[in-house]
Amino acid sequence: MRAAVVVLAAGSGTRVGAESNKVLLPLAGVPVVTRSVVTACQVAQVERVVVVVRDGEEAAVREAVEPHLRDGWPEVAMVVGGATRHRSEWAALALLRPAIEAGEVDVVAMHDAARPMAGVRLYDEVLTAAERVGGAIPVAPLPHLVAVDGRPLPRPLVGVQTPQAFRARELLAAHVAAAADGAEATDTAGILTAYADLGVAAVTSSARNLKLTVADDFVVAEALIGG
Numbered sequence: 001m002r003a004a005v006v007v008l009a010a011g012s013g014t015r016v017g018a019e020s021n022k023v024l025l026p027l028a029g030v031p032v033v034t035r036s037v038v039t040a041c042q043v044a045q046v047e048r049v050v051v052v053v054r055d056g057e058e059a060a061v062r063e064a065v066e067p068h069l070r071d072g073w074p075e076v077a078m079v080v081g082g083a084t085r086h087r088s089e090w091a092a093l094a095l096l097r098p099a100i101e102a103g104e105v106d107v108v109a110m111h112d113a114a115r116p117m118a119g120v121r122l123y124d125e126v127l128t129a130a131e132r133v134g135g136a137i138p139v140a141p142l143p144h145l146v147a148v149d150g151r152p153l154p155r156p157l158v159g160v161q162t163p164q165a166f167r168a169r170e171l172l173a174a175h176v177a178a179a180a181d182g183a184e185a186t187d188t189a190g191i192l193t194a195y196a197d198l199g200v201a202a203v204t205s206s207a208r209n210l211k212l213t214v215a216d217d218f219v220v221a222e223a224l225i226g227g
Contacts, residue, residue, distance in 0.1 A: 003047065004046065004107075007051045008085065009033045021060075033113045046074050046127075050077050055081075089188060133199040134198030137202060139204065140209065141156060141207075142157040142159050
């Protein structure tokens with residue numbers, strides 16, 4: 001299998017309370033986006049990594065990531081994203097399109113740069129499942145949720161995470177069809193549901209693969225790294 005990983009880093013730091021993009025903030029001394037890119041580069045099946053950045057942040061992301069890259073790792077490219085997640089994904093797929101159409105990429109994984117704790121093993125499992133079934137998403141149990149009136153909710157409940165992986169040709173075709181219709185979705189799986197007939201496997205993950213959304217999430221992540 002030949003895989004590509006798209007690292008979505010075109011968000012902001014609003015809810016973290018930062019003046020800059022949160023993925024450029026340090027996490028245990030290493031920028032968040034760098035941790036996500038480095039992990040993707042260490043996955044055996046991955047031959048290409050595309051980092052989607054905000055317009056104007058190209059130099060900052062490059063400065064954060066390049067010193068940590070090693071010889072022999074996959075090619076790391078950069079592309080400016082759009083105003084929505086969907087448009088950012090489409091920008092990355094447009095860059096990968098020649099390789100996908102040439103049969104040089106079998107599976108594409110979409111990953112939020114703000115989930116820097118995703119490990120190589122999770123990537124392996126998601127990519128393998130996507131190659132076999134068509135698509136794969138990591139899910140983690142949500143055992144502590146209750147209804148607004150305090151009543152326990154039905155079990156089991158899970159939260160959907162990234163990396164989410166899909167067969168490359170079908171993913172590209174779905175995005176091309178969505179673009180023709182002027183349609184967008186909030187995540188990759190939504191586009192596949194609307195425009196492709198693919199199975200999607202649920203891959204077991206954990207709360208450790210947290211998304212850095214508020215300032216306290218950085219505290220938790222640094223404790224996990226230190227532990």
